[in-house]
Amino acid sequence: MHQHVGDGATERRDGERGVAVIRARFRMALPEDVWISTVSRSFPDATFRLLTGVPVEDRAMELGEIVGDEAVSASEAIRSHSDVVAYDPLYTADERTLAQYEATDQRLYDFLGRSSLPPEFPVVVTDGRFEFDLTATREQFEAVGTALDESAFDYDLLSVVETDDQTDSRTDREGGLTGHGTLLTDRQRECLDAALRKGYFEVPRECTLADLAETLEIDKSTASEILRRGERRILGAVLLGND
Numbered sequence: 001m002h003q004h005v006g007d008g009a010t011e012r013r014d015g016e017r018g019v020a021v022i023r024a025r026f027r028m029a030l031p032e033d034v035w036i037s038t039v040s041r042s043f044p045d046a047t048f049r050l051l052t053g054v055p056v057e058d059r060a061m062e063l064g065e066i067v068g069d070e071a072v073s074a075s076e077a078i079r080s081h082s083d084v085v086a087y088d089p090l091y092t093a094d095e096r097t098l099a100q101y102e103a104t105d106q107r108l109y110d111f112l113g114r115s116s117l118p119p120e121f122p123v124v125v126t127d128g129r130f131e132f133d134l135t136a137t138r139e140q141f142e143a144v145g146t147a148l149d150e151s152a153f154d155y156d157l158l159s160v161v162e163t164d165d166q167t168d169s170r171t172d173r174e175g176g177l178t179g180h181g182t183l184l185t186d187r188q189r190e191c192l193d194a195a196l197r198k199g200y201f202e203v204p205r206e207c208t209l210a211d212l213a214e215t216l217e218i219d220k221s222t223a224s225e226i227l228r229r230g231e232r233r234i235l236g237a238v239l240l241g242n243d
Contacts, residue, residue, distance in 0.1 A: 022141045024160040027131045028153045035083040035105055037128045043074040044127040052121050055106045059085065063100050065122075071097045110151075131158070138162070145185035149229060157233055188230035191216060195227060 030037035040048050046068035053062035066074045075097040079087040083105050091098040108123075108130075120133040134144060148155050184192065194215055199206025213223035 020138055020162050022134075022136050022138060022160060022162045024134045024136075024141065025131060025158040026134065026148075026155055027129055027158050028148075028155040029129050030125070031107070031152070032128070034107055035078075035081045035103060036108070036125050036130075039074060039077045039081060040125050041128045042077060043068070043070045046070050046074045046126075048074070048125040050108075050121065050123040050125065053108075053123075055109045058106075059102045059104055060106050060109065061100075061102050064098070066097045067095060069095060071095050075099060142185055146187065149185070149187065149226065184230055184233060188226055188233070191223060191226045192230045192234075 030040075032038065032041070036048060040046070046066055049065040049067065051063045051065055053060055053064075055061075064078075066078075068074070072092060072094070075089070075092070078084055078099070078101065079089075084101050084103050086102040088100045089097065090100060120135060123130055123132045134141070136144065191212075195201060195207070195212055198212060198215065200209070200212055209224060209227075210220050212227075213220040216223060218226075
């Protein structure tokens with residue numbers, strides 16, 4: 001698992017505590033009908049690296065690199081895809097290609113657009129899944145988490161570290177250690193806390209999912225999804241050691 005430790009936040013003044021900075025890495029499964037998902041699944045051993053990209057009007061303008069034994073074939077698959085309306089090869093070798101292109105599908109940017117926070121490049125796509133890093137304040141991180149939870153994307157939080165320029169420690173603002181790489185969104189924390197307090201995890205259960213959803217004033221399917229994603233973050237940290 002990948003992990004990135006923050007370099008710090010803003011300068012402290014007169015002994016004030018620095019602003020916490022969160023660095024996180026996400027991995028998401030792309031819908032099968034997204035063009036880069038289709039191409040990358042056709043060449044599962046190739047690594048597709050989006051070096052930079054920006055949505056402009058009805059298109060996404062991107063600079064992409066492909067690395068692997070089938071790089072040339074994969075680049076031709078991109079060139080010929082119906083969603084790619086312009087393709088300009090910049091470099092071609094047996095195991096590496098570089099090209100600038102324009103695509104009509106902007107879904108890679110939609111979920112982050114809702115939080116007004118762009119991903120850090122490069123974004124890496126392999127066999128239908130893409131990984132990206134994020135450096136943000138806690139408020140921005142929460143916005144991204146909310147956007148992801150409300151989206152149709154299936155995602156994993158691979159690593160997360162919160163630091164500040166005074167201590168450079170991996171602690172959250174409530175004092176809990178995040179050394180295992182598990183940092184819950186406020187909504188996930190609220191949902192898990194309510195479930196714990198009401199006995200949802202007891203055997204036998206003292207609270208049903210419907211009861212929990214009513215307490216949180218959300219529908220049952222939303223409560224189930226928030227619980228599942230929160231539990232996955234915690235279990236991933238404990239069982240897989242995402243720290």
